[in-house]
Amino acid sequence: MAPKRHFIDGGHDSRPPSEKRNRVDGGPSNPEDLKKSIEEARRRAQAAFQRSGLNAQPAPSAPSPTAPPTERKETQPQGIHPRLLGDAAKIQEKFRSLAPKFASIQANKRLQSGRSQPATKNVLDAKPVPLSSANPYLSGEADRKEGPKPKSMHRALQFHRPGKYVMQAEQIRRDEQMQALKERIQETARKAGLQDELLDDERILRRPMPPDAEWWDLALLPGKTYDDVPDKPLAPGTAVPTTFPLIEHDTSPVDHLVQHPIPIPPPTANIQVQPHGVILTKQEMKKMRRQRRAAEQQDKRDRIKMGLLPPDPPKVKLSNLMRVLGNEAIADPTKVEARVRREVAARHELHERTNAERMLTDEERRARRIYKTKTEEAKGIWCHVYRVRHLVSPSHRFKVRKNAQQHHLSGLILVHPDLSLVIVEGSAKALKAYKRLMLVRIDWTDSGRPKDQDEGEAPAPESETFDLHDNTCECVFEGPVRERALPMGVVKMEDCASDLKVKERLGPKLAGYWDVAKRSSMSQDP
CATH class of the missing domain: 3.30.70.100 (Alpha-Beta Plaits)
Known part of the structure; x- marks a missing residue:
């Protein structure tokens, strides 16, 4: 920088003659021309920054004389207010720090090359160019239809093969013969009463022809056919013909009254379901039985205490013979043992007789089964x-x-x-x-x-x-x-x-x- 500054200030150059020759050949040797070149380069860089939208000024590296302002021939476009830019202002501030600190032609080139180019439109979004209507033989865009090309009508002649229609006629005659045979078989089966044996698909799927008059209209049609129904109503004052339907006749069965059908009871009307009681578990059933038997035993004891019932005789068994009778058993044990055995046999006989009395006879068992059956059928x-x-x-x-x-x-x-x-x-x-x-x-x-067959016999x-x-x-x-x-x-x-x-x-x-x-x-x- 020292030799350059010295050269600019007008001092003598102490470089060798070879370097001087190279410097004179590559640029202007006059200091005034060099200053003009630097000022022109600065103005170009400043104009390039203004065109790119960056308002930053290059940092001055050395004091330079101010150049007179030059009038711009073309009007610069007005920029957007910074408050309206939003995020764009932040991006602009970011690129402002990247501006070069010195003026040079290379920086100007980089700025010019970095300018955003207008985005190219998508080829698919481009609208089709309408055809020129100069040619009268071309149809417009609205008349054009998409789709395959229609087949040409100029085709060769196609002849039917020999015997085609003869075979079709023979097939029709065979179908008619088969249909006649089926009808003849059905008529024979109907006469013999075996119509249900011939359950073919055609008879099941074929619908019968509608009758001349439905059964609900027969009472209103004197001629028993729908041909008597006129297409238009009779004019007022016209005599009613005899074949006219009885809807508007004096003797018509149709009147202003409403006939209500007789109500038919449903199948479940006679069903009488008895409400179920409380269903107890096994533990609850045992507890209820235990409490009931205890209450009965206590009632019996109370009656015996009041003298309403005689006390039960002692229940002597061979196992408690010596403990119950005591001295009597010691005095004559054989006699006491025989008496105890008779009492045990009497009690057993009473038990068997009581059970037999509670058992149902065959007639009562049959009647009970019939009663249960009728109850279920109810x-x-x-x-x-x-x-x-x-x-x-x-x-x-x-x-x-x-x-x-x-x-x-x-x-x-x-x-x-x-x-x-x-x-x-x-x-x-x-x-x-x-x-x-x-x-x-x-x-x-x-x-x-x-x-009736035994095991050794044949079936x-x-x-x-x-x-x-x-x-x-x-x-x-x-x-x-x-x-x-x-x-x-x-x-x-x-x-x-x-x-x-x-x-x-x-x-x-x-x-x-x-x-x-x-x-x-x-x-x-x-």
Whole structure:
């Protein structure tokens, strides 16, 4: 710095001639030109800082003469107030300390290169440039449609293969013949009473045609058809024709009165459930018995003290003979022992006689069982329907019928070649035990031994023809009923060869059980 300062002040340069030559060749040798160059560089740096938004002035490293202010040709943009900048003011203050302490062209270049460039827009956000409408053969942007290119209409001719329509006609004729054959078979089955045997899908899914008049409208239609109903109401003063519906006629059954249907009591209306008392535990029951017996014993003692009852005779046994009788037993022990044995036998006989008097006879036991059955039936009558695939084993038939009788159930057992139907009615308690018998206790795959067959004999030939490895039993219906449909205490078993006989035996009230059982059988069959 000393040689440079000396050179600026106008002193002599003591450097070698080679260095002088290099200095003269690389810059101005006149001090006045050098000062102008430095001042021009400072002005450029200051202008660069102002354009970049930084108001900081470079720290002066050496005193320099002030240059006259020059007029700016272009107006500088006004900056934002510092209070409105927010966080931007802090960032500006941060970059202010990074300003160079001296003026140089390199600092100006760094500031110019560090200026933020305008952000380029995303190519995807750019809007499509509308097509020019100068070409009349191009459609506008609104008329353009996205999607695949439509197929060309200029295609080669496609001929049908020979015999195509002949085969279609033959297929239609075969379908008509098959339909006619089905109708002929159904008509023959309807005449023979075997309509239920032909349960095909077409007959089940086909809906019947609507009738000419519904049954609830027959009383209002003199002609029994809906053709008599006019499209428009009659004009006032026009005579009512005879075929006009009886809705607006004088003799019409429709009036301003409301007909209330007769209320039907529900199945559970007659159920009388008695309220249960307090249910005690075993410890509480023992305590209550102990207290009751103590009270009875104390009452008996009080009566004996008042002379209302004679005192009980001493209860002498062989174990307490010497302690109770004492001297008498010592005087004649044989006689005392015989008397004590007679008293023990008399007490035992009295005990047995009292127990026998308390026991119920066969008639009383039967009456008590019937009373309990009626009490359970007063809570409601229930019905169970079971479907058995094969009910051919004599052992199975005996168990099904005998257990229903023992539980006082009324039932009907129908044996059909396809399946067997078991219908039982009774109390809920009895049917609970019977359901366990049918679904758990009986092994339906075991044919068993006939009742009159010995262990060494061969099984009956009729039971050998049935394979019971896939025999099953299923409860298809259970629920309450209003009243019994079968006589109480009667269980009948009948063989029916066709569906018509089964429905005739069941009647209109129970025919639905057969339909439910057969429908469930069809759904389970492979």
